[in-house]
Amino acid sequence: MSNTVTHQSSSLSAAEKQKLAKQTQRHQQIKKQVRQKSALATQDCHRVVLLTGNGKGKTSSGFGMVFRALGHGQTCAVVQFLKGDAECGERNLLEQLGVKVITMNTGCSFKDGYCAEHERVRTQQVWQQTLPLLNDARIDVLLLDEVTYTLARKHLDVDDMVAAIQARPENQSVILTGRGAHRKLKQIADTVSQVNNVKHGLEQGLKARKGIEY
């Protein structure tokens, strides 16, 4: 490996080498600052991560963290709020891996059968199933997917949710996803990302694609 580097580097011009040397120096300076900042980061506590905004990537990111944690041998659970009974690639894989997945399963809200009253009842049932998970120290990472809508639609009480999240076990991280997150969720989150839509294939006549959108 180091031979290859030497060989290929020798084909660079003096100007190119100088440019790269400057890049190294600049990079090392930036990294020194980052390192100094990182040294101040000493608390290794559990986390609340909130992914909100109208762009693609919130749910994928939440599931990505679950799979990352599984790769470290951690225990995870997933609650899918407001999701229908459509095929879902990540749920298929999680079930193969023995991960508990609770799905609200009120049917696809894009169909005419949508009923807010039924949704509210079902949301509250699923929340009752979520509470024991938020109290279970065996779970390292708990994903509450699309949970923001339950507050926006006033099916659940934000203070109850905040209290349950804050009372969770010391090792448990919680990931919350969904558009238009309540300001109280933003307050209790340690990390908040706003995923903005710059452009989306669906707006350009592209159908939702298996493996990408669902």
Place this chain on the structure above:
Amino acid sequence: MSNTVTHQSSSLSAAEKQKLAKQTQRHQQIKKQVRQKSALATQDCHRVVLLTGNGKGKTSSGFGMVFRALGHGQTCAVVQFLKGDAECGERNLLEQLGVKVITMNTGCSFKDGYCAEHERVRTQQVWQQTLPLLNDARIDVLLLDEVTYTLARKHLDVDDMVAAIQARPENQSVILTGRGAHRKLKQIADTVSQVNNVKHGLEQGLKARKGIEY
């Protein structure tokens, strides 16, 4: 299930029931519009998805889509640009699942050993390994993680990259991640999300956490 719904609904006041009925009506109207728009989406072609911006969630989202595709039985591959040799949960799991992962592995850039010349050589080697993947019709989803930095640091040529991505097989979707994406990557992407940092645990003295950050 429907019994429970009836039972719980009957405990609602008339005012609450009316509010929920209005919510149903409003929701159905919105969904009708979405459905009309979706009906115009007829092309089920492969996708270029770009996740950029400075917030947490780009890489997690990219890996989330890979796991989603695996859950559908699709074939995936991952190239990690600019990643060190540190432990990585998602790589552990992907390797267990038999997914090809190529890692640049130039060591952690936060350590003093960083050298732009070495990085450039290694980037070009990894790009040579990436080209056959971009040409392999067996791969449904290809993640090029942190690939934007290879252009920002001028280790690779943007036009070469764009040409290789555009010439890929008809079934192959490509996911690109990293801060400060080149405008030409934004142009060729079907879906672009800008992941903005609202707040980050690391800024508040919290150490990078296993299962969440790595």
